Amino acid sequence: MKKNIFKLKTKQLKEIAQSLQTKVENGLGKDNTEIQCIPTYINPKTSGIEGSALVLDLGGTNYRVATIDFVDGKASIHPENGWKKDLSVMKTPGFTEADLFKEQADPIGEIKMEGKMPIGYCFSYPAESMLNGDASLIRWTKGVDIKEMLGKPVGQPLRDYLNKENGDKFTEVKVINDTVASLFAGLTDSSYDAYIGLIVGTGTNMATFIRPDKIKKLNPEYKGEGLIPVNLESGNFYPPHLTVIDDKVDACSDSKGAQRFEKAVSGMYLGEILKSVFPCDEFEERFDAQKLTNIMNYPDIHKKRYVDVSRWIYKRSAQLVAASLAGLVMVLVSHDKSIKKIHLVAEGSLFWSEDRKGKNYKDLVSEELRKLLIEFNLSDVNVHISKMKNANLIGSAIAALS
Numbered sequence: 369m370k371k372n373i374f375k376l377k378t379k380q381l382k383e384i385a386q387s388l389q390t391k392v393e394n395g396l397g398k399d400n401t402e403i404q405c406i407p408t409y410i411n412p413k414t415s416g417i418e419g420s421a422l423v424l425d426l427g428g429t430n431y432r433v434a435t436i437d438f439v440d441g442k443a444s445i446h447p448e449n450g451w452k453k454d455l456s457v458m459k460t461p462g463f464t465e466a467d468l469f470k471e472q473a474d475p476i477g478e479i480k481m482e483g484k485m486p487i488g489y490c491f492s493y494p495a496e497s498m499l500n501g502d503a504s505l506i507r508w509t510k511g512v513d514i515k516e517m518l519g520k521p522v523g524q525p526l527r528d529y530l531n532k533e534n535g536d537k538f539t540e541v542k543v544i545n546d547t548v549a550s551l552f553a554g555l556t557d558s559s560y561d562a563y564i565g566l567i568v569g570t571g572t573n574m575a576t577f578i579r580p581d582k583i584k585k586l587n588p589e590y591k592g593e594g595l596i597p598v599n600l601e602s603g604n605f606y607p608p609h610l611t612v613i614d615d616k617v618d619a620c621s622d623s624k625g626a627q628r629f630e631k632a633v634s635g636m637y638l639g640e641i642l643k644s645v646f647p648c649d650e651f652e653e654r655f656d657a658q659k660l661t662n663i664m665n666y667p668d669i670h671k672k673r674y675v676d677v678s679r680w681i682y683k684r685s686a687q688l689v690a691a692s693l694a695g696l697v698m699v700l701v702s703h704d705k706s707i708k709k710i711h712l713v714a715e716g717s718l719f720w721s722e723d724r725k726g727k728n729y730k731d732l733v734s735e736e737l738r739k740l741l742i743e744f745n746l747s748d749v750n751v752h753i754s755k756m757k758n759a760n761l762i763g764s765a766i767a768a769l770s
Contacts, residue, residue, distance in 0.1 A: 369645055369677055373611050374684040381691040381736070382743055384607045388695030389702075391605060396598070397584040403605050404506075407583055408497040408575075408597040409590055410542055412552045413770045417441055421768035422481065422538065423450070424472065424526075425490040425760045427546065428510040428570030428636070431455040433475045434758075435485070436765035441556075443762050450761055451475045459511040468514060469529045476530060486539050487530075488768030489523050490760045492546040492571070494601050499589060501767070503543035509603070509627060510570050510636060542767040545599040547575040549763030550713040552597070553756050560711040560752070562700050565763075568689055568729075569716025570656075571627075572634040574602045574696055582703050602692060603630035616644045629692070633685045635718040641681050642674070657682075657718045665724045679726065685718070686729050690736035697741065697749060710751045713759055720755060 376384075388403070395405030417438045425432040432450035436443050453475055458468055493512070495503035502523040508514065523541035531538055544552070551565030565575040577595035580586055586596065606628040614632050617640045618624055621631065631637045639655030642663075652659070660678045667675040693712070701707050714720070714730070722728045727735075734753055741749055756762070 369673065372680045373613065374680040376609060376684060376687050378739065378743060380609045381687060381694075381740060384609060384688065384691040385695035385698065385740055385744070387608055388602070388605055388692050389698045392600065392696065392699050395600070396578065396582055399585055404494070404601040405583075406494075406496055406599045406601060407586055407590075408544060408548050408599055409499050409587070409592065410497070410501050410544065410597065410767050410770060411592040411594055412555060412597065412766050414555045414558055415441060417766060417769055419769045420483075420485045421488050421765045422476070422479075422485055423488045423490065423761045423764045423768070425450065425546070425549075425764065426455070426472070427492050427760075429454065429456045431472060431475075432761065433479060434761050435479055435481055436488075436761060438765065438769060443556075443765060445758055445761055446480065449758060451478055458514070461513075463514060465514055465517050465525070468517075469526055472526065473530055473533050476534065481537060484537055484539050486768040487523070487527055487541040488764030488766075489526070489541055489543045490546050490549045490764040491522055491543050492567075495522060495543065495545065497543075497599075499587060501540070501542040509623070509630075511622070513622075542764075542770075544597075544764060544767045545573070545575065546715065546760055547573040548597050548599050549760040549767070550715050550756070551575040551577070552763035552766045553759035554711045554713040554754075555766065556756075556762065557711060560709050561707040562704075562710045564693070564696060564710060564712045564751075566689075566693070566712055566714045566719070567716045568634065568685075568714065568719035570634060570636045572603050572630050572689070572716070574600045574692065576600070576696060576700065579703055600696075603627045603634070605629035605692065607632070607688065607691070613641055613644050617641055620644075629688065633688050635716070638681050638685060638718075642677055645677050646674070657721065661721050661723065664726070665722075667725065682723070682729070683732060686732035687736050689719075690733045690740060693733070693737050693751065694740035694744065697746065697751065698744060701746060701749060708749055710749065712751050712753045713756050714753055715759055
């Protein structure tokens, strides 16, 4: 491929940002839209967080368990980074809800717990928040497909199973998306006007806080106060200016027509894009973003055409993320003109990946976002991007203890 079909001009990136802005506003107004904007009915404490919680973090591949103690608003995690387990077995055909519960329960026996405690469950799949803090599974992504769990609560059945195994140790369960967990973790620094949680790893998504009067579809029975955490499910955004290669990757996926933004941006799909550019060449079956960045980082041992195209795909992914962030910033500022300082907590292996021969992913996103904000006359809005260790665990504990 001689011509870079993945190149995006500033005008195109602006159109992508404006498209996301429009679709987010649409999602705040009604259900079943492209960008779903799912309200989370948990009002997180921003100060005075005290107590202990068990935290479960179910990601695209890994699962972590920890207990978190908050004393004077400071979190301590036991064991230090959580007890980690590879749970890619959940992607195998025929894997059941009972199998998942058993796998999730196993490490909990290894953790020292004193007394009863609530559970904060970070669940990284599209789920609709319920008024009691649980969440109902909308659909599986990232190659998982446990059909009997669809449309049902994910928290309470797991809590009941764990209580049966551990002797009634757990009082209640609060379920949040991983992006909302990152959003909550950002609240530990209260010096900002607004907050965004971002994931760019196996999958991609964004979350933020929205004023209740701007969410027309809010459940009228919700009696909480303050801003509402909203899980955008932005991986399902269908941006303009995708390519025929993206159409091909989508057509060969197990979720045709869905998650188009995720398929152009996230770690699970970047390798598939490269493979689709060279359909006659032989690549490993599992070819993710890590393998793509290896091609960029070690150009001497790879074909030049692979190196070039890998760079194009990597850069475009970062530009798309920057455009989506610019669109979300425009939503926030249109709701509240006083917003000038935004804390963005970013998670995910791709977002924090390094390019030894060029600009790292985070820097590509940061520079493109700055450019776009200037283009939209928002040069006085600053987005501070931070990496928080164990953001998922801390954010989930805040949910459990709020």
